[in-house]
Amino acid sequence: MLKYRSILPLSKGTPISIKQVELKQPGPKRVLIKVLACGVCHTDSFEQHGFLGDVFPRVPGHELIGDIVAVGEGVTRLSIGDRVGGPWHGEHDGTCRQCMRSQFQICDVKKVNGVSHDGGYAEYVLLQEEGHAQDGVGGLGHLAIQYANKMGCHVVAISSGGSKRDFAKQLGAHADIDTRKEDAIAKLKEIGGAALIVATAPNPKAISPLVGGLQAGGKLLVLAPVGPVEFDTGALVSLGLSIHGWPSGHALDWEEAIKFAQEHGVKCMVETFSLDDAQKALDHCTSGNLRFRAVLLM
Ligand SMILES: [Zn+2]
Ligand SMILES: [Zn+2]
Structure with a gap:
């Protein structure tokens, strides 16, 4: 054997x-x-x-x-x-x-x-x-930026700064927010709020305030399973926001995502x-x- x-x-x-x-x-x-x-x-x-x-x-x-x-x-x-x-x-x-x-x-x-x-x-x-x-x-964050860019979105990368900053731009982020120096929520509000925020950082404290950066009807998509997270239900209700989790795609989703990556040069x-x-x-x-x-x- x-x-x-x-x-x-x-x-x-x-x-x-x-x-x-x-x-x-x-x-x-x-x-x-x-x-x-x-x-x-x-x-x-x-x-x-x-x-x-x-x-x-x-x-x-x-x-x-x-x-x-x-x-x-x-x-x-x-x-x-x-x-x-x-x-x-x-x-x-x-x-x-x-x-x-x-x-x-x-x-x-x-x-x-x-x-x-x-x-x-x-x-x-x-x-x-x-x-x-x-x-x-x-992979998550660095792929999400590339996919969103290739799908024609205006992409803002939120990170704790440093070397990640320049790299986010190379990947296709149109703007970036350094949470150590800037108020991410205020910056997002300046541009009218995000229609979709994809939370990939495995940190409940980083995810919690993000609902404040959504535009009315916006969605916070959580891909990092980090346990309980506090959310401002006031904003959630008054602006009709949603918080969504997603486990994975199935076989056809993966095939389509990989085909998209090959055709559009997502690396x-x-x-x-x-x-x-x-x-x-x-x-x-x-x-x-x-x-x-x-x-x-x-
Ligand atoms: Zn995994
Ligand atoms: Zn079944």
Whole structure:
């Protein structure tokens, strides 16, 4: 039996360590992927510390890319040699109310790659066919700026300044706000308020005041799961604002997003680590010093 290396925390809060695992052939509707790279996400750290439940032992990783080396029975769209990605959304049943509405990623019995089953911190991974998109590894803030620019929006980057400032402009921000020197809410109000604010910084205190920077009818989209956040319900009600969360896209969303990125030149910037340095990559990710996306190269 062939063996391969994967990385996992054995129990809540323990550092991740390398383990040799037996290579299994894919079952029905599953594909075996030789992993090329896997993004390191804040969520992986939450998972390691037990905030996603008792999923241990579990190989994390929901931002993987690799090549298919074996396909199971009933796999129809993918074949050996295809390059695929394994995102957050892994599996859905296709029969519940949410699935009937094509909201597969919030399926009643959804499965998440790297959480419900082993993910991409490994040399090989078994995933279900329909949960995958062609090519791609995620990232948030620096991608959101590029996407918004290419979609024709006036983009304002809000950050704690420093080197991020110039970079936001290079990525396509038309203006930027340095929260250490400027009042972000006042600055947003000067330009009439934002129609949409995408909150990606994992900091409840940074998210809380943002509703004040929205225009009437505006929306605050929260993509960082940071627990309870206080909001001014006065502004919410009087201006008809909304606060929205979103877990992930499903397979077709990913395909469309990646196609858009390819056609419009949206680029994901990464800092790379070896599989052996996965804990270092995770620590770097949660330290606040990481600029873009930490990615493990197998
Ligand atoms: Zn992630
Ligand atoms: Zn469902």
